[in-house]
Structures are given as C-alpha cells and as structure tokens.
Amino acid sequence: METEPGDPQTFHVESNAAESDFRSLFRLETSLVEVCKKLLELSPELAPYAKGLPGLRIMRPTATAETAISFLCTPNNSLHRIVPMVKRLAAKGEVLLEHRGRTIYAFPSIGQVADLSEAELKEAKFGYRARTIPEIARQMIDRGGEEWLEDLKQKPYEQVHEELIELTGIGPKLADCIALFALDKTEAVPLDTHMWKMAVKHYFPQFEGKTVTGKRYQEVSEFFRDQFGELAGWAQQLLFYDSLTGGQATIDA
DNA sequence: CTATAACCGTAA
DNA sequence: TACGGTTATA
Numbered sequence: 001m002e003t004e005p006g007d008p009q010t011f012h013v014e015s016n017a018a019e020s021d022f023r024s025l026f027r028l029e030t031s032l033v034e035v036c037k038k039l040l041e042l043s044p045e046l047a048p049y050a051k052g053l054p055g056l057r058i059m060r061p062t063a064t065a066e067t068a069i070s071f072l073c074t075p076n077n078s079l080h081r082i083v084p085m086v087k088r089l090a091a092k093g094e095v096l097l098e099h100r101g102r103t104i105y106a107f108p109s110i111g112q113v114a115d116l117s118e119a120e121l122k123e124a125k126f127g128y129r130a131r132t133i134p135e136i137a138r139q140m141i142d143r144g145g146e147e148w149l150e151d152l153k154q155k156p157y158e159q160v161h162e163e164l165i166e167l168t169g170i171g172p173k174l175a176d177c178i179a180l181f182a183l184d185k186t187e188a189v190p191l192d193t194h195m196w197k198m199a200v201k202h203y204f205p206q207f208e209g210k211t212v213t214g215k216r217y218q219e220v221s222e223f224f225r226d227q228f229g230e231l232a233g234w235a236q237q238l239l240f241y242d243s244l245t246g247g248q249a250t251i252d253a
Numbered sequence: 254c255t256a257t258a259a260c261c262g263t264a265a
Numbered sequence: 266t267a268c269g270g271t272t273a274t275a
Binding site (some may be wrong): 019076077078079080081125126127128129131132210211213215216 | 254255256257259260261262263264265
C-alpha cells in the first residue's frame with residue numbers, strides 16, 4: 001500500500017480487512033508532505049524537526065472507551081511502564097476465547113474497570129494508579145459511561161476538555177490526550193513535559209525555568225491552536241517525536 | 254495567582 | 266535520585 005507521492009514509505013499489511021479500512025485508520029487521505037510544507041510556512045523554526053514527520057501518522061480513533069481507559073495509565077508515567085500496564089489492564093475483561101491453552105480477553109468495559117479492586121491492581125504493579133484508575137472510571141460511569149464518551153465525540157473541543165477535567169484524576173494534559181486520541185478532537189494539543197520544553201524553547205522564553213500552571217497550560221496550548229489551526233496536532237507530533245528520540249528522529253522504526 | 258510536596262516504579 | 270501529570274496545600 002503506497003502512502004503518497006514523494007513519501008518513500010509504504011505499508012505492508014496482511015489482513016482480511018479492506019484496504020480502505022487501513023487508509024482510514026492511518027489517515028492516508030492526509031498528505032504528510034503537504035502538512036510538512038504548510039507547517040514550515042507557518043513556523044520556519046520547525047525545519048530541524050521536519051525530517052521526522054513523513055511516516056509519522058496520527059491514527060484515527062476507533063475504540064473510544066478502550067483508548068480513553070488506556071490513557072488513564074499515562075499521567076506521570078513513562079512509556080516503558082505504560083505499555084505493560086495497559087497489557088495487564090487489557091486482560092481484565094471478559095474471556096473471548098480459549099485456544100491451545102491461551103486465553104484471549106476483551107478489553108474491560110468502563111464498568112468493569114470501575115469495579116476493579118485497588119488491591120488487585122496494586123498486585124499488578126499499578127502503584128497509586130491502582131486507586132485512581134477505578135476512581136476515574138467510576139466518575140465516568142456516573143456520567144453515563146461509554147454513552148457519555150460517545151456523546152462527547154459530537155461536542156466541540158472546548159466543551160469536551162471542560163467536561164473531562166471535571167473528573168478528579170483527569171488534568172488538562174490527560175484531557176487533551178483523550179480528546180485527541182479517543183474522541184478525534186484534532187484541535188487538542190496535549191502539553192506534556194516534552195512539548196512544554198519545546199514550547200518554552202521556541203515560543204515562550206519568558207517561561208524558562210517556570211512550572212506549568214493551569215493558566216500557562218491554557219495559554220501555550222491555545223497558542224499552538226492559533227498558530228497551526230487544524231494542523232496543531234501534527235505540529236505536536238513533530239515536536240513530541242523529536243523530543244522522544246532525542247533529536248535523532250528517523251523513520252526507521 | 255504561583256510554587257511545592259506527595260503519589261509510584263523505573264532507570265529517561 | 267530524578268522524572269513524569271494531578272491534586273492538595275501553602
């Protein structure tokens with residue numbers, strides 16, 4: 001499957017699903033070459049990071065609740081711990097099938113996560129999130145659970161963010177992650193520590209050495225939305241990926 | 254308003 | 266021992 005002209009990357013996918021499903025999943029209708037060009041016109045100082053963009057795609061959200069719940073594992077955490085945590089969480093759902101001694105589980109529903117015991121998650125190395133994850137799930141259930149999330153998808157970004165941070169345990173960054181990756185709100189610009197440093201370095205020198213407050217988060221996040229509009233999420237990916245790879249951004253992986 | 258401690262596990 | 270988001274507190 002070719003991605004786009006000028007982009008040497010190709011996908012090799014074996015599946016019984018239709019090619020159109022993968023085009024949708026990886027947003028292949030978006031030309032990253034074009035996105036890159038527009039981003040550099042808007043902000044030439046991004047040039048050093050641009051080489052990481054071709055091949056770096058924001059997937060279109062599919063499993064809303066599953067994605068939202070998975071992101072509850074991410075605050076104040078690193079990828080190396082998040083991945084195994086999500087895997088252990090994913091094994092808490094219903095048994096789908098047993099095959100050759102292996103059990104396949106469905107991802108737990110929000111209600112099932114809400115009912116997980118703190119002790120059970122502590123056992124699974126969730127640390128203090130053994131308390132916070134079911135607590136957040138319970139607050140989601142109070143608001144309608146899966147249905148509440150689906151309804152949020154239809155609402156404007158500002159309202160989505162507002163409603164999400166009402167839950168204790170969901171701050172501005174996590175709310176933006178859920179808005180972007182689970183609810184398809186492409187205006188969301190999650191400001192994690194990497195993004196904060198990039199923003200300070202390139203656009204907010206006055207915040208050098210300052211901590212992130214709610215007000216500053218709002219200001220910087222809004223700046224990215226104003227500066228890049230619909231492309232804010234791509235700018236975010238660009239800077240985030242470079243920061244993750246320590247400036248050694250390549251598309252080999 | 255802003256800054257800081259505490260939360261937990263990993264090794265950024 | 267530093268680190269990473271959020272909350273509670275000063």
